[in-house]
Amino acid sequence: MPSVEFGLWAPDLPDTGGAPHLRDARGCLPGLQGYRPLQQPLVTVGEAAGAGAMGSRCLGIVGVRDINNVAHMFGGDSDKLYKLQLPKTWADWSKGGGYTTATTTTRWRFGQYGDRVLATNGLDPIQYLDASTAEVAFADLPGSPGKAKFLATYGEFVFLGAPESSGMAIKWSAIGNSEGWTAGVGLSDEQEFADGGNITGFAVAGGSLYVFQDKCIRRVLFVGGDVIMQIDKLVENIGCIEPSSLIQFGRLCFFLAEDGWYMWDFASQPTAIDNERFGRWFLERSNRQHWYAMSTVIDPKNKLFACAFASNDTVSSLADTVLFFNYELGQATYWDCSDTIGIEVLASAVALSASLDDLTGNLDTDYSISFDDPYWPGGALYFAAMGSHHNIAGFTGPNVEATFELSALALFDGQRASIEWIKPLTNSSSATVAAGAKVKPSDPITFQSQVSQQSSGRCPQRGANGFYHAAKVVVPAGSDWTWARGVEFKPTTARGLR
Numbered sequence: 283m284p285s286v287e288f289g290l291w292a293p294d295l296p297d298t299g300g301a302p303h304l305r306d307a308r309g310c311l312p313g314l315q316g317y318r319p320l321q322q323p324l325v326t327v328g329e330a331a332g333a334g335a336m337g338s339r340c341l342g343i344v345g346v347r348d349i350n351n352v353a354h355m356f357g358g359d360s361d362k363l364y365k366l367q368l369p370k371t372w373a374d375w376s377k378g379g380g381y382t383t384a385t386t387t388t389r390w391r392f393g394q395y396g397d398r399v400l401a402t403n404g405l406d407p408i409q410y411l412d413a414s415t416a417e418v419a420f421a422d423l424p425g426s427p428g429k430a431k432f433l434a435t436y437g438e439f440v441f442l443g444a445p446e447s448s449g450m451a452i453k454w455s456a457i458g459n460s461e462g463w464t465a466g467v468g469l470s471d472e473q474e475f476a477d478g479g480n481i482t483g484f485a486v487a488g489g490s491l492y493v494f495q496d497k498c499i500r501r502v503l504f505v506g507g508d509v510i511m512q513i514d515k516l517v518e519n520i521g522c523i524e525p526s527s528l529i530q531f532g533r534l535c536f537f538l539a540e541d542g543w544y545m546w547d548f549a550s551q552p553t554a555i556d557n558e559r560f561g562r563w564f565l566e567r568s569n570r571q572h573w574y575a576m577s578t579v580i581d582p583k584n585k586l587f588a589c590a591f592a593s594n595d596t597v598s599s600l601a602d603t604v605l606f607f608n609y610e611l612g613q614a615t616y617w618d619c620s621d622t623i624g625i626e627v628l629a630s631a632v633a634l635s636a637s638l639d640d641l642t643g644n645l646d647t648d649y650s651i652s653f654d655d656p657y658w659p660g661g662a663l664y665f666a667a668m669g670s671h672h673n674i675a676g677f678t679g680p681n682v683e684a685t686f687e688l689s690a691l692a693l694f695d696g697q698r699a700s701i702e703w704i705k706p707l708t709n710s711s712s713a714t715v716a717a718g719a720k721v722k723p724s725d726p727i728t729f730q731s732q733v734s735q736q737s738s739g740r741c742p743q744r745g746a747n748g749f750y751h752a753a754k755v756v757v758p759a760g761s762d763w764t765w766a767r768g769v770e771f772k773p774t775t776a777r778g779l780r
Contacts, residue, residue, distance in 0.1 A: 284693045285707070286753075287768040288316060288686055291614055293563040298690040298723045298750055306687035306754075311584065311606055312613035316707075316767025319757075320606075320615075322682045323623055323667050323675035334371035335672035336364055339600075341403070342390030343668060345632030348413035349397040353632045353661045356399060357668070358390035363401060363409060363420045368634055370673065375419045381406045386599075387574040389526060393433045395440055395460045404431040404444070410460070425461035427453075432525070434484035436491040437504055439469075441484060443493065447472070449480040452493060452502075454511070469510050475500070479521060483528040485535050487548040494522040494537065499552075520544065520552055524573045527589065531580035531630070534609065536587045538573075545587070545609060555607060560614050564605065567593050575599035579628040581665040585610045590625040590667070593618075600670060601625040617682060624670035631666040631674060683759040686766060690720055690727050690750040699773040700747040703740040706755045707770060710763035714756050715741040719748035727752050740772070 291307035310317040336359045343357035355366035361380050364372040382405040393400045394413075401409040401420065408423040408430065430453075432443030440455040447453075455461070456468025465471050475481075479496025486492070491502040499517035504510070520539050522528050527538035535546050542561040544552040556564065568576075572592040579588050585608050590601035602620040607613070619625060666676045693699075701717040714732040725748075732754070733741040753769045 285768060285770045286688065286691065286693070288688060288766070290559065291616075292559040294558050294560060295689070296723075297727060297752075298720070299692065300689070302691055303689050304686055305689055305752075306685050307615040309617050309682040309684040309757075309759075310615050310686070310766070311586065312608040312611050312615055313765060314611065316765050317615065317684070317686070318765060319681040319684065319761075319763055320617055321677045322619075322679040322759075323669060323677055324679035325623065325669060325671060325673070325675045334369075336372045336668075337362060338672065339670075340626040340668035340672060341384060341388060342392065342401075343627050343629045343631070343674070344392035344399070345630065345663070346392075346394050346399055346413055347632065347661060350414050351661065352414070353634050354399075354413050355631060355634065355674070356392065356401070357627075358401065358403065359672070360384040360388070363390070366634065366674065372673070375411070377409065377419055377421050389574075391432055393435050393440070395435045398460060400433055400435075400440065400460070402430055402433050402442075404429060408433065408442070423461065425455070425459075425463040427455070427463040432481060432483055434486055434491065436484075436486050436502065439504070441491060441502075443481040443484055445472075448474050450475045450478070450495070452481065469506070471510055473511070473513060478515070482522040482525040483537075485528070485530040485548070487530070487533050487535075490548075492516070492548065494528055496523055497521040517552060524576065526574060526576045527578055529578040529580055529587070531582055534580065536578060536580070536589075536607075543589075543607075555609075555612070556614075560605070560616075567603065569594050569596070569599075572599040576601065577625070577628040579630045579665065581630065583663065584608075584665070586665075588628055588665075590628045593620075596620065598624075604628070619682075622682065623667070623675070625667045626670060626672070627668040629666045629668060629674065631664050631676070633662045633664060635661070680760045681757075681763065684757040684766065686755040688753045688755075688769060690718065690752040692749060693751050693771055694773050696749070698747065698749050699751075700745065701743040701751060702772045702774050703742050704753050704772070705738075705740045705770040706735070706766065707768040708755070708757065708763060708766035710757045710761050710766065711735060711739075712758050712761045713763070713766070714758075715743075715769065716754045716756075717743040717746035718752035718754060719746040720750045720752075721748045723750070729754055732756055 289303040291304040338359045362376045365375040409420040410423040430442035430445040438458045451474040453472035456470040462468045478498040483494045493500040501516040503512045522537040546552040576591040587607045589605045604617045704715045706713045716729045718727040718729040
């Protein structure tokens with residue numbers, strides 16, 4: 283009775299033969315030995331109805347700690363900036379008069395310079411507030427820095443990317459002064475690049491600033507003197523083609539290049555993470571016209587990179603699919619959330635300090651995080667999403683439905699056989715299994731109906747006759763389980779040779 287481990291999710295590989303792998307790994311997360319459950323974003327009834335929400339679709343979000351180590355969350359929509367207040371209300375924190383109404387591709391991007399939170403949408407002057415005194419709304423950053431699509435803090439400088447003057451230029455503030463923007467004063471200056479394409483984002487690591495362009499990556503190093511900034515082209519012919527794909531945490535970043543997804547540690551060359559596994563799947567499933575609306579996040583607690591994107595199955599730009607990649611294990615999965623929640627933005631959120639007096643609703647049912655958890659004193663990072671209800675939700679709800687489809691394998695020494703039963707190797711007693719079979723490698727796999735487990739854990743099967751056999755395991759939504767790693771097959775008597 284062959285026992286088969288699921289293996290990697292690799293939808294780009296042939297569906298027959300070779301090493302066992304998963305054709306589908308949906309609604310789950312990669313694990314060290316198999317796969318783990320994925321919890322859905324927890325949304326209360328009031329939040330689903332719009333209580334405490336932003337006014338429209340979220341276009342950017344950030345969590346920061348101020349100079350007193352107090353946590354804050356800020357975000358923006360089409361014409362406002364907000365501050366998240368307890369229990370979970372997005373309060374309008376816009377400057378007087380608000381902001382230019384966003385275009386389709388507008389995004390709010392944020393940075394932090396000491397205690398100062400900076401924000402830009404490319405349409406309005408750079409915004410700022412001092413986080414420790416954030417009872418004051420955002421305002422235009424003094425010094426006339428102008429407008430820009432991107433910003434970053436590098437050492438004692440604020441950098442802007444793609445300013446009004448050119449999509450291929452960067453400019454930086456005076457040293458130690460986020461309000462000093464006169465070129466030639468205090469080491470402030472501007473540099474336009476002759477090649478590499480438009481700037482698509484920044485990253486800061488190891489004492490250097492990295493400038494991402496469509497077709498290359500440059501390194502900026504502060505050297506002072508007449509040179510001020512030494513700029514070198516570090517990576518040729520690989521760049522970030524979609525600004526919304528770029529995400530960094532510490533000395534690790536991910537970005538989408540013309541030929542697929544890359545991971546980079548800023549020391550070696552960027553490494554492709556999707557070759558011959560899920561690269562073609564992503565390009566075929568995602569709607570390239572809506573790439574501007576994707577969002578990415580790194581969840582250090584679970585060692586995950588995640589990207590929410592709109593698939594070709596949706597007519598809107600709202601994300602209906604989330605790609606997950608465990609960067610320590612090198613394994614990926616995904617979640618089709620089209621029937622659960624539309625995702626506006628993924629976020630590495632920071633918990634705000636809260637007491638029981640700050641919370642509303644039913645404390646027994648509306649809050650899935652234990653009140654003994656370090657989340658509540660504030661400052662803890664957590665994986666979250668802004669949903670189509672325009673409010674933030676942590677991935678702390680019930681487990682979503684998980685589906686595992688094993689590739690077709692020649693399991694029985696070249697003999698044609700039927701499947702008598704399949705046992706799912708998981709600690710979920712509610713998991714169901716369907717057997718699949720084909721005669722020739724070129725045939726499509728035909729699956730039987732899903733069958734529940736008997737008391738022995740076996741799922742009886744009828745039919746599924748062929749030379750190649752597969753299995754589809756489904757763990758229902760809301761089920762209590764912690765691991766799934768494979769299946770065990772029991773064939774009937776062999777019925778002929780190939």
